[in-house]
């Protein structure tokens with residue numbers, strides 16, 4: 293019950309902070325977002341304090357996965373028992389745990405344990421902390437085909453639930469989330485309800501996330517940004533040579549995925565930019581023919597919402613991504629869907645990347661309906677509806693992208709396209725010198 297009292301005090305303080313933020317947001321408010329659904333009223337979970345809650349898994353280096361869960365018993369062990377048969381655990385691994393405080397809120401104990409080496413494309417049964425229910429996960433395949441579910445700006449409303457139900461049907465190998473997860477927005481217990489909401493999917497397949505503006509939760513002089521996000525959604529940044537959880541990369545089944553941070557410094561003198569160059573210099577397109585990048589704030593956006601917000605990052609980083617021959621860029625932030633041609637420097641370019649904005653997971657802020665007209669020549673498909681994307685990479689050259697609209701709670705495939713990778717296009721050979729030059733710049 294103590295937690296509920298703290299929630300009330302937390303709510304009051306947060307109300308003041310939110311009111312200030314709302315005033316500034318309304319002053320800039322340029323679009324109306326009708327018909328959002330209500331935030332879900334998730335019952336307070338009453339499992340025993342040593343039992344795991346909010347279980348989610350993520351990739352953590354080749355053949356390894358990180359299991360993350362929370363207990364309210366601070367002394368609960370960070371062990372994971374696992375095996376390939378139900379109830380039969382041949383392996384046991386220890387991990388680490390942390391907790392944090394935020395104003396009047398104290399988090400539970402957040403456990404992070406890396407398991408492996410694991411077989412590819414295999415179902416594992418596991419138990420966290422030696423207590424509570426058994427979970428199961430499936431590791432991604434070693435090679436193509438591989439499927440990704442992609443969704444940004446999820447939140448925890450009725451629409452979020454619909455989107456998650458549709459994603460569940462995909463049984464995709466890996467879930468990619470380009471930011472704005474819980475919409476907790478300083479209300480820390482909403483991180484907990486979000487963790488519970490996504491557990492059925494996130495405990496079964498790796499969830500790979502990068503940060504959005506709603507993760508920041510910075511309070512000047514009191515709180516640095518991204519404290520809760522970094523504590524709860526630890527991604528394989530150390531495994532990929534990054535010094536920050538806000539940007540990292542990983543390989544899965546012939547795809548090199550780079551998660552950039554729209555809210556970390558990105559100019560040519562920044563740690564993120566240096567890390568990106570290092571990361572790209574280690575990409576071997578024979579081993580990972582597909583190169584996919586995610587970040588939160590889109591660079592190619594013909595919606596009036598958040599217009600131009602990605603321009604600075606685009607000016608700093610698009611040349612290096614272009615020289616590296618990135619195939620596909622996935623973003624969120626704008627609560628709508630948009631797909632471009634291959635594009636670079638503001639115009640269609642057969643050697644540029646396809647950019648897709650899929651910031652329509654279902655959050656409480658609703659949709660961004662107003663588009664610039666006429667559409668730019670690079671904009672192929674745009675629509676303001678909730679939904680999610682699926683990317684099925686079939687082989688080293690071909691992938692099938694589809695966007696699934698939540699049409700009156702039915703999943704309707706509204707946009708689909710075959711995407712051909714740059715591997716056999718001649719673009720990579722043409723760009724080789726350009727890339728070398730950028731990578732060698734100090």
Ligand SMILES: [Fe+2]
Nearest residue numbers: 472504505625
């Ligand atoms: Fe956002």
